[in-house]
Amino acid sequence: xxxLKTENxxxxxxxxxxxxxxNFSIKSGETLVVKGRNGSGKTTLxxxxxxxxxxxxxxxxxxxxxxxxxxxxxxxxxxxxxxxSLKENLSIKKNLELWDILxxxxxxxxxxxxxxxxHHFINRDAGSLSDGQKKCISLHRLNYKKYDLWFLDExxxxxxxxxxxxxxxxxxxxxxxxxxxxxxxxxxxxxxxHKEINI
Amino acid sequence: MSNLIxxxxxxxxxxxxxxxxxxxxFILVLILIPFAFGTQTDQLKNLFKGVVWIALAxxxxxxxxxxxxxDYEDGNLDIIMQKNKTIEYLIISKYITHWFIYxxxxxxxxxxxxFLFYLDYSETIQIFINLFIGSFGMVFIANFVSALTLGARRxxxxxxxxxxxxxxxxxxxxxxxxxxPILLALSMLSFVISIYVTxxxxxxxxE
Numbered sequence: 001x002x003x004l005k006t007e008n009x010x011x012x013x014x015x016x017x018x019x020x021x022x023n024f025s026i027k028s029g030e031t032l033v034v035k036g037r038n039g040s041g042k043t044t045l046x047x048x049x050x051x052x053x054x055x056x057x058x059x060x061x062x063x064x065x066x067x068x069x070x071x072x073x074x075x076x077x078x079x080x081x082x083x084x085s086l087k088e089n090l091s092i093k094k095n096l097e098l099w100d101i102l103x104x105x106x107x108x109x110x111x112x113x114x115x116x117x118x119h120h121f122i123n124r125d126a127g128s129l130s131d132g133q134k135k136c137i138s139l140h141r142l143n144y145k146k147y148d149l150w151f152l153d154e155x156x157x158x159x160x161x162x163x164x165x166x167x168x169x170x171x172x173x174x175x176x177x178x179x180x181x182x183x184x185x186x187x188x189x190x191x192x193x194h195k196e197i198n199i
Numbered sequence: 200m201s202n203l204i205x206x207x208x209x210x211x212x213x214x215x216x217x218x219x220x221x222x223x224x225f226i227l228v229l230i231l232i233p234f235a236f237g238t239q240t241d242q243l244k245n246l247f248k249g250v251v252w253i254a255l256a257x258x259x260x261x262x263x264x265x266x267x268x269x270d271y272e273d274g275n276l277d278i279i280m281q282k283n284k285t286i287e288y289l290i291i292s293k294y295i296t297h298w299f300i301y302x303x304x305x306x307x308x309x310x311x312x313x314f315l316f317y318l319d320y321s322e323t324i325q326i327f328i329n330l331f332i333g334s335f336g337m338v339f340i341a342n343f344v345s346a347l348t349l350g351a352r353r354x355x356x357x358x359x360x361x362x363x364x365x366x367x368x369x370x371x372x373x374x375x376x377x378x379x380p381i382l383l384a385l386s387m388l389s390f391v392i393s394i395y396v397t398x399x400x401x402x403x404x405x406e
Contacts, residue, residue, distance in 0.1 A: 050281065052405035074284050083274025087210070094213050101206040102278050 002028045002148055004049070004180055008058035011044055018044045021058070024197050028148075028178040031171060031193040033185055040199050042184035043082070046151045049182065050079045077149035082157075084138040088127030092118075092137060095126055103144045112143050116163060132158040142170060150174060152183040164190065200288040203279060207296035217265065221258050222304045228254040229312055240317050247316040248326060249374045255305060255334060256366045259341050260359045262301045266293060266345040271404065272352070280405065290397045293342055294335075302334040325376040332379050333369045336386030339393035340365045346400030365389075 005025035011018045018041040026032045034042050047053045049060060051067055051074060060067045067073045086095050096109045113119040116136045121129060129137070135158040142150060150171075156164055168191050171181050181193075211218055232246050270276040283289035309330065313323040344361050348354055368385055372378045 047405070050277075052277070052280070054402075055406070071284070074281055077281075079277060079281065081274055081277055083272075083277075085274040085278060087214075087269075087273060087275075090210075090213055098206055098210055098213075099278075101202050101209065102275075102282055104202055104282075 002063055002178075002180060004060075004062050004149065004182075006049075006058065006060045009045075009048065009056060009060060010058050011041070011048060011053065011056040013044070019048075019056070019199065022197070022199060024195070026180055026182070026195060028180060029175050030195060031175055031181040031183065033183055033189065033193050033196045034199060035185060035196060036199040038186060042186070042199065043153055045199065046079065046081075046153050046182065046184060050077060050151055076147060077151055078142065078144065078147040079151040079153075080139060080141060080155060081153050084126075084134045085141075086126040086134060086137060089125060091123050091125055092129075093122045095137070096122075096140070099141060103141070105144050105146075107143055109140070112140065113137075115166060116140075132160060132163070135159055136163055139167060142174075148179060150179060150181045150183075152181065154185060155183055156185060156187070156189065200283065200292045203283060203289060203292045204296055207292070208300070211296070211300045217262075218300055218304060221262055221301050222308055224261060225254050225258045225305050226308065226312065228257060229316075232316075243316050244318055244322075247313065247318065248322075248376075249370075251309070251312075251326065251330065252333070252370045252373045255302075255330060256337065256363065256370065258301065258305060259334075259337050260355070260362055262297070263341045263345050263358050263362070264355060266297055266342055267349055267401070268345060268352075271349050276404070280401065286398050286401055287394060290342065290346075290394055290401070293397075294338055297342065298335060298338045302338060306331060306334070322376070328379050329373050329376075329382055332382045332386055333373050336369055336382065336389040337366060339386070339389040343393040343396040343400065346397040346404075349400060349404045 003025060006022050009022040010020050022045065024032060034045060036042050044053065048056055049067070054068060062070055062073055062076070087098070093109070100106050110119050110122060113122065118133060118136055121133065126134065126137070139155060155167060159167065174181060229247070229250060232250050233243060236242060236246055267276060270279060279289065280286070306327065309327055310323055313326060318326070340362060344358050348358055348361075351357065369382065372381045372385070
């Protein structure tokens, strides 16, 4: 049973207070939706939880150990940011191959992309795809195994109805396998997840 | 660390135009010498020894955007930094791949070029040793400049303005035969400075 929680998390960027006293706790099998207006600090929160931002007040704890001190923590989460991480001048296939090396795991991409109906595009340049298709490919990184946490930054942006449902299904499945999901969203979602905070 | 090296090499292989461009750029800069200064053999020889360093400096400057910036702009740097907890290993693998992809081809082509400029065997060896050692130092400098200017997009001019003065010591000592110990010292010094500054730049990026 894993638990991720924050205690009075506050973060300043220059003079601006971006996050003010954020408290939440989330256990294995649960999904937390972080809501808030544009610029309210949702991405900052995810970047704190992924150890990219290290100077903040308060605590972020994973299984009661500070995430800054836990050496194994970095290999436990999978962060899908707003950028697609695709090389526009390379084909999707080559992009996925490069990810395989970085993630140290080889997936059967063609088969997995069939769900999103994207396997026809595997030899096309990433730059020639639409924003929605790029987002789908970007979310394809969730297929890499061995992660306990998923951090998804605005995962539903650009997605059509079918892909939105596929993603929700995927999140539910991950929850059933005792995974923790934190996702940000500034629009209302078609499904209610376990927990929700407003920042 | 080895994964990152493998990935960077594969990436440059897939976009191989990059590496061909650098070599052609290097050759073309050197070919400009006879056009600008005439074809007297003795003069060419001396000019070549100096201009080869300028060509190397320019070739490194045009590649500096590909070290961290390309990965930063498309978001791959997030993945790379997450997978490489020890940032120093990440930086060293970047040094290795950057040198391997962009400097090694230039060194391979160098003997052919120096033959075209009537340099004899021993002179070629001396230039080769100097360039081999000096290129490492220049790569270290390019890496930290790249890391420090991560947030600023499309700033190749800014980077060139920061880098060229730092390349000056290499160019001063580089054109003297037998000055490789000084170049080695310069390269080691820039390694020590570069690894700290690059790590600082990358941590700053995370913020």
